[in-house]
Amino acid sequence: MSDTKTKKKRKEKPPIEEPLLAPGHRACSGCGESLGAKLVMDAAGPNTYATCCTGCLEVFSTPYPESAWKMPWIHSLFENSSAVAAGIEAALIAQGRDKDVNIIAMGGDGGTADIGIGCLSGMLERGHNILYVCFDNEAYMNTGVQRSGLTPFDARTSTSPPGKRSWGNKTTKKNLPGIAGAHGIPYVATATVGYPNDLINKVKKALKIQGPKYMQVHVPCPLGWIHPTDQTIEIAKLAVLTGLIPIYEMEYGEVTRVRKIGKNRRPVEDYLKPQGRFRHLFAKGAEAEEELEKIRQIAEDNIKKFGLA
Amino acid sequence: MARPRPAGYVAEPGSSKANKTGSWRTEKPVFLHDTCTDCRICVLVCPDGIIFGADSIYDADFDFCKGCGICAAECPVDDIEMAPEVR
Ligand SMILES: Cc1ncc(C[n+]2csc(CCOP(=O)(O)OP(=O)(O)O)c2C)c(N)n1
Ligand code: SF4
Ligand code: SF4
Ligand SMILES: [Mg+2]
Numbered sequence: 567m568s569d570t571k572t573k574k575k576r577k578e579k580p581p582i583e584e585p586l587l588a589p590g591h592r593a594c595s596g597c598g599e600s601l602g603a604k605l606v607m608d609a610a611g612p613n614t615y616a617t618c619c620t621g622c623l624e625v626f627s628t629p630y631p632e633s634a635w636k637m638p639w640i641h642s643l644f645e646n647s648s649a650v651a652a653g654i655e656a657a658l659i660a661q662g663r664d665k666d667v668n669i670i671a672m673g674g675d676g677g678t679a680d681i682g683i684g685c686l687s688g689m690l691e692r693g694h695n696i697l698y699v700c701f702d703n704e705a706y707m708n709t710g711v712q713r714s715g716l717t718p719f720d721a722r723t724s725t726s727p728p729g730k731r732s733w734g735n736k737t738t739k740k741n742l743p744g745i746a747g748a749h750g751i752p753y754v755a756t757a758t759v760g761y762p763n764d765l766i767n768k769v770k771k772a773l774k775i776q777g778p779k780y781m782q783v784h785v786p787c788p789l790g791w792i793h794p795t796d797q798t799i800e801i802a803k804l805a806v807l808t809g810l811i812p813i814y815e816m817e818y819g820e821v822t823r824v825r826k827i828g829k830n831r832r833p834v835e836d837y838l839k840p841q842g843r844f845r846h847l848f849a850k851g852a853e854a855e856e857e858l859e860k861i862r863q864i865a866e867d868n869i870k871k872f873g874l875a
Numbered sequence: 876m877a878r879p880r881p882a883g884y885v886a887e888p889g890s891s892k893a894n895k896t897g898s899w900r901t902e903k904p905v906f907l908h909d910t911c912t913d914c915r916i917c918v919l920v921c922p923d924g925i926i927f928g929a930d931s932i933y934d935a936d937f938d939f940c941k942g943c944g945i946c947a948a949e950c951p952v953d954d955i956e957m958a959p960e961v962r
Contacts, residue, residue, distance in 0.1 A: 579915065585924035589939035590891035593922065595899060596943035601922035608924075632893060633886035640883075762919050796944030796957070799920055 586612060591634040592626040596795025598785035598802060599623055599701045601759045603672070606699055606783070609769035612637050614668040615658075617651045619677030620644035622708040622787075623701060645682040647671045648689035651696045668773050669696045675716035676706040678782075679742045690749040690778045697772050697779040700742065703787040711790040715740040718810070719864060720857055721843045723790070728846040733857050738864060746780035747816040753777075754816040758784040760802030764813070764825065784811050792842020804837040809865035812872045827874045834861050892939075896923070900942035902957045906934050910952040917946035917955060 586607040593600035603623055607614065616639045618624045624641045627634040642650045651671035658664040671689070673682055678700035686698060705723045706712040713723040719738045722728050726735040747754045753775045757765040765783060772779040784805055786798045793801055805811040806825065813825035838844040838861070847854040869875055911931040918926045918933065925936040926946060935946070947955040 579913070579929065581929065582915075582918055582927050584889075587924065588889035588891050589923045589925045589936070590894040590896060591923075592894070592896070595941035596945055597922055601920065601945075604922065604924050605919075627891070628886065629891075629894075630884060631886055632890040633888060634891035636888045759920075794944075796948040798922075798943070798945055799949050 586610075586614075586636045587627065588634045588636055590632070592629055593622065594626075594787075594789050594795075596788045596798045597622070597626075598759050598787060598798045599674070599703055599707075600626065601762075601798065602701050602765070602783045602785040603627075605759065605762055605765050606670070606672075606769050607635075607637070609766040610668050610670055610697075610773060613666060614638075614670055615651075615654050616640075616669075617642070617647040617654065617671045619647040619673030619682055620708070621674035621677050621706075622703075623672060623674065625708055644677055646685050647673050647677065648682060648696070648698055649685040651698075652689050652692065652694045655694050655696060664695075669694075671696055671698045673698075673700055674707070675700060675702040675704060676712075676714040678702075679715040679740050683742075683745075686746075686780075687749065690746060690751050690780065692778075694778055695776055697769070697781065698746075699769075700780070700782045701785050702782050703785045703790060704739075705787075705790050707787050707790045716742065719861060720847060722846060723843070733854065734843075734846065743780065743782050743814075743816065747819040749778070750819050751778045751780065752817060753779040755779075755781045756784070756811070756813050756815075757781060758802045758806060758811060758813060759786070760784070760799055760804075760806055761813070761825070768815070790843065792845070793840050797840060801837065801840060804832060804840075807832045808834045808837045809869040809874060810834060810837060810861075812868045812874060814872055821872065824872045824874060827869065831869075831875075834858070834865050895938045896941050897936075897938045900937075900940060900960045902942040902944060903937065903940065903960045904935055904942070904944070904947050905956045905958050906932075907954045907956060908932055909954055911954045912952055914951065916949055916951060920945050920949045 712725045720734040728734040755768045815823040913931045925939045
């Protein structure tokens with residue numbers, strides 16, 4: 567098309583293609599996990615085999631008899647997407663078809679950090695040429711928002727309800743990227759749908775590296791976190807800017823790059839207040855100052871540990 | 876002997892498109908086509924990947940748009956507005 571409207575000559579942009587995760591899937595309106603999966607798969611391209619743990623991503627993308635995926639994709643059990651991916655790699659090698667293809671194993675935070683951690687560790691230990699992507703929405707969303715090892719401190723879930731004797735989830739997020747890195751694998755990265763281009767670049771970078779790779783992608787869930795559907799990106803950004811979700815890369819267990827926050831740092835309240843799962847911390851007469859101070863300390867520790875300032 | 880059948884189910888790629896999620900919508904994005912700078916951020920952030928177009932003229936595929944409002948919230952020049960869906 568000619569540039570009659572604008573005088574300045576623009577670089578011609580390629581036509582927009584339908585994503586490899588086709589529409590029609592049943593993810594909630596504004597679902598961060600569906601956005602994350604769309605970005606990951608389009609970054610990887612159609613020459614990709616994917617496996618998926620049980621969870622929202624699996625359930626919303628493959629309601630019988632349909633599938634939203636436009637590349638080979640398989641679901642087996644809740645915990646074993648990394649083991650199934652290892653089997654796919656072995657089969658492709660045996661058939662001499664393992665060149666120029668990507669293998670991506672996916673799972674939610676529950677499927678990855680809790681029930682699937684054994685299979686994941688085996689996959690990382692055995693050195694398979696696979697990218698594992700954990701979509702971290704910080705609870706077991708598909709079964710009704712139960713807490714997981716990646717649920718943040720003081721969050722309300724259906725199994726960590728705040729009340730007279732509790733402020734919500736008692737534990738802090740398990741350091742799963744650190745655990746993955748401790749396997750001495752060539753690449754670990756955290757990313758977020760709040761910064762989609764960074765996420766895309768990290769997927770492309772990971773897929774060029776031979777061996778096991780682990781990525782953890784922070785994905786807001788409007789249903790479980792209780793926030794308006796249009797705030798998914800904004801809330802994901804605030805998680806980073808408050809220091810609560812550090813964005814970094816690791817090579818062979820060492821942190822090699824971080825996304826600095828610097829002067830853009832925001833108080834943790836800016837992230838917590840818009841989410842219903844933290845509402846009890848701001849309720850009238852809640853006297854939650856001590857709890858908020860603990861959350862500020864978590865952010866402070868991240869900023870110090872990763873040099874985010 | 877009959878070949879063993881796979882124990883699972885094999886679906887057609889992209890067959891989810893039979894399900895028109897546009898019926899969920901209570902609000903709809905209105906693309907004003909006024910201040911658009913052709914940045915395509917809306918295309919990037921739409922979770923359902925259903926914003927199409929070219930040269931600063933973009934629009935949602937309303938067969939599928941769930942009306943989440945992310946495109947309108949993220950448009951850096953406020954060229955997308957949410958309006959109530961009327962059927
Ligand atoms: C062995 C086994 N235990 C429990 C379940 C029930 N189950 C299905 S999905 C799910 C939660 C998944 O949570 P997560 O991995 O965080 O993914 P999300 O739905 O949050 O994306 C559970 C508990 C199951 N399918 N299999
Ligand atoms: S419950 Fe959360 S993760 Fe699951 S589809 Fe809905 S928004 Fe996405
Ligand atoms: S409202 Fe949501 S689903 Fe509809 S076009 Fe915008 S981002 Fe996509
Ligand atoms: Mg989850």
